[in-house]
Amino acid sequence: xxxxxxxxxxxxxxxxxxxxxxxxxxxxxxxxxxxxxxxxxxxxxxxxxxxxxxxxxxxxxxxxxxxxxxxxxxxxxxxxxxxxxxxxxxxxxxxxxxxxxxxxxxxxxxxxxxxxxxxxxxxxxxxxxxxxxxxxxxxxxxxxxxxxxxxxxxxxxxxxxxxxxxxxxxxxxxxxxxxxxxxxxxxxxxxxxxxxxxxxxxxxxxxxxxxxxxxxxxxxxxxxxxxxxxxxxxxxxxxxxxxxxxxxxxxxxxxxxxxxxxxxxxxxxxxxxxxxxxxxxxxxxxxxxxxxxxxxxxxxxxxxxxxxxxxxxxxxxxxxxxxxxxxxxxxxxxxxxxxxxxxxxxxxxxxxxxxxxxxxxxxxxxxxxxxxxxxxxxxxxxxxxxxxxxxxxxxxxxxxxxxxxxxxxxxxxxxxxxxxxxxxxxxxxxxxxxxxxxxxxxxxxxxxxxxxxxxxxx
Numbered sequence: 001x002x003x004x005x006x007x008x009x010x011x012x013x014x015x016x017x018x019x020x021x022x023x024x025x026x027x028x029x030x031x032x033x034x035x036x037x038x039x040x041x042x043x044x045x046x047x048x049x050x051x052x053x054x055x056x057x058x059x060x061x062x063x064x065x066x067x068x069x070x071x072x073x074x075x076x077x078x079x080x081x082x083x084x085x086x087x088x089x090x091x092x093x094x095x096x097x098x099x100x101x102x103x104x105x106x107x108x109x110x111x112x113x114x115x116x117x118x119x120x121x122x123x124x125x126x127x128x129x130x131x132x133x134x135x136x137x138x139x140x141x142x143x144x145x146x147x148x149x150x151x152x153x154x155x156x157x158x159x160x161x162x163x164x165x166x167x168x169x170x171x172x173x174x175x176x177x178x179x180x181x182x183x184x185x186x187x188x189x190x191x192x193x194x195x196x197x198x199x200x201x202x203x204x205x206x207x208x209x210x211x212x213x214x215x216x217x218x219x220x221x222x223x224x225x226x227x228x229x230x231x232x233x234x235x236x237x238x239x240x241x242x243x244x245x246x247x248x249x250x251x252x253x254x255x256x257x258x259x260x261x262x263x264x265x266x267x268x269x270x271x272x273x274x275x276x277x278x279x280x281x282x283x284x285x286x287x288x289x290x291x292x293x294x295x296x297x298x299x300x301x302x303x304x305x306x307x308x309x310x311x312x313x314x315x316x317x318x319x320x321x322x323x324x325x326x327x328x329x330x331x332x333x334x335x336x337x338x339x340x341x342x343x344x345x346x347x348x349x350x351x352x353x354x355x356x357x358x359x360x361x362x363x364x365x366x367x368x369x370x371x372x373x374x375x376x377x378x379x380x381x382x383x384x385x386x387x388x389x390x391x392x393x394x395x396x397x398x399x400x401x402x403x404x405x406x407x408x409x410x411x412x413x414x415x416x417x418x419x420x421x422x423x424x425x426x427x428x429x430x431x432x433x434x435x436x437x438x439x440x441x442x443x444x445x446x447x448x449x450x451x452x453x454x455x456x457x458x
Contacts (some may be wrong), residue, residue, distance in 0.1 A: 030446065038444055041261060044252075048072065051252045051337070054441075055260065056434075057109060058082070059426045060248040062338045074340035074389045081248055082107050086344050090244060098125065099216040099236070101243040104184055105422040108248055109176070109429070127213030129184035130220060133163045137192055137208065145196035149414045150281040152193035154274045161270040168268050178269040179425035185216055186421050190414040191224030197410060211306065218243060225411065234359060235405050239350050239415070242398060245345040246419030250338075251427055255279040255286065260425045263431040264439040276424045277417055284417040290400040290409055291326075292333040296400070298325040299372070306368045309375060316372070316379040333396030334376045345394035353397050356404040369400060381393055 003009060009017075035042045044052045045339040063078040079086040089107075093100035106114040106122050114122060132141075140159040146152035152310065160182070161167045166174055188211050200207040207227045211220050218240035222231035251260060258279040262272045280286035302324070305311055315324065322329040336343055357366040402412055 002343075008339030014289070034446065040444070043329060044243060044294055044441075045337075049337070054257075054439075055251050057077070057251040057427070058111065059430060060250045060423060062250045062252075064339045064341070074221065077336075077339040077342045077344050077391070079249070079344045082111050084113075084246070089415050090241065090348055094105040094237075094241075099218060099240045101217045101240050101419070101422075104244045104247050108422050108426040109179065111131070114434060123216075123291070124213075125180060126184040126217070127215075128211060129181050130188055130211035132185060132192070136163060138159075140173075141189070141192045142196050143201040146193070148195065148281070148284075149190060149193040149197060150277060150417065152196070153186075153189055153417060154281075156189040157270050157274045157277065160185075161268060164270075167270065168434055170266065170268075172433060173428060175429055175432060176268050179421075179428070182269075182273060183421050183425065186418045187211065187221045187224060190411065190418055191221060193301065194225055194408065194411055199407075215417070216240060217323050221415070222405075225407065234355065238356055239407075241352050242401060242415065242458065243419035245348060245394060246398075246416050248420070248426070254282070255287070255420065256427050259427050260431045260435075261439045263428045264435045264437070266438075269428060272426055272428050273420075273421065277419075280339055280417055280420065281413060286413045286420075288332060288393075289395040289402075289412050291330075292395050293399040293403065293409060293412070295319070295332045296372075300365070300368070303368075306364065307370075309371060310380060312368075312371055313375050313379050316376055320380065320383045330455055331380065333392050334380065335390045336393040339391055339393065340389040342391045343393045346392050346397055349394060349397040349401055353401050353404070356401060360404045362404055365400070369397065 003013070021275070034040075041052045044054065057084065061078075061080040062081075063080070065072050065074050067073070081089060084107070089104065090100065102123050103114060103119055105126075106119065134199065136156075136159070140156055141152065146155070150377055164178065167178075169175075192208060195207055198204040205227065209224050209229050212223055215223065216236070218236045219231065221239060222236060223229045235318055249256065251257060254277040259272050259276040262275040285312060299312075299315060300306070302315060303311055316331060318324040319331050320329055353366060353369070357363050373392045373396065376392070380390060381387060398416075399409075399412055402409075407415070
């Protein structure tokens, strides 16, 4: 009997699992005081919450404080792509009424903004690589559909190795080719992965549209995931902005650091990207916006009056006490490992959410988001007896934007990946060019020496 079929596990095997679990509970726990005793940087974090400096990068930067006379002073959050402020980048392409994700990819990959001719050439290259290779959709995506599209996407990336005639070559020219192909094909892999899920597990009709080579990444995503393939200009602009804001976040975020770690072993590009996808899937990373949406539905269902700030505060306090939603004690979408006063991604998505809400008739729900954004830091600091500055992060508004775009929740994290593949690609190239040692931090072993006992004596 195979244990992947849980409904068929026998009572004897359940008892075995319980016994194994007791071993894990007894032999894996590490006293938290020992981390301080041995000065362990748990989570690669310093005592003040900042990240341990483990690398250098030219690609992206996240800025949230200044040092003034030796004191760390919080400032409004800044996000830089190759030294360009995200506000300036977004303002630039939106002023020209252009889609910005492709320009953003070019900037991250090659370190400079494209000329009009360069951008046209790059768009043509992406368009010509959006179609998956012959047999890929049938053999890799439609067979064995996954309940989670992130797992299906990772499998599709690994399968791409088999369709590549030169998968192991780590020369930069070959890796650039592989990265551009993945950036171009991610929308198709994601959309087809969703269609397979909806058809096989939700009994919906199967809609497999061909990608449109002349259209942007955002337009292709909306075209591919919708049965009628239709979308409005505002919808495409909103998704394009989300892709740009998710494209890069410095080398220290979990999935990008994973790409660095795996790439440092001199493995192939597809393995590094698949590992980054596995990291992004986690609910503490890319999956957080799904948690935000679940929390918001819970809040809406339990508030009698969405306008009553006292009632909202009381429910937020219940969340912090672990008495509501998933009992985790968390307010999802609140706080960030780096940002303090503001997350520029949340600021920009909040503006776009307002435009969408006006068109979609969701102003009332948007006002609830505004109230929670204002009240949650106050409730948190009172409950924790803290004066720590806190802001909502990108996940707080991204799920709401996707909801107004009628995008299914199963696609939220894959859309994050569709943006972040640009940053991962740049960091993989940076690791290949500059890395000469495999990344290998140290762990201190706490287990006392034990003598081996013969089987008959145990």
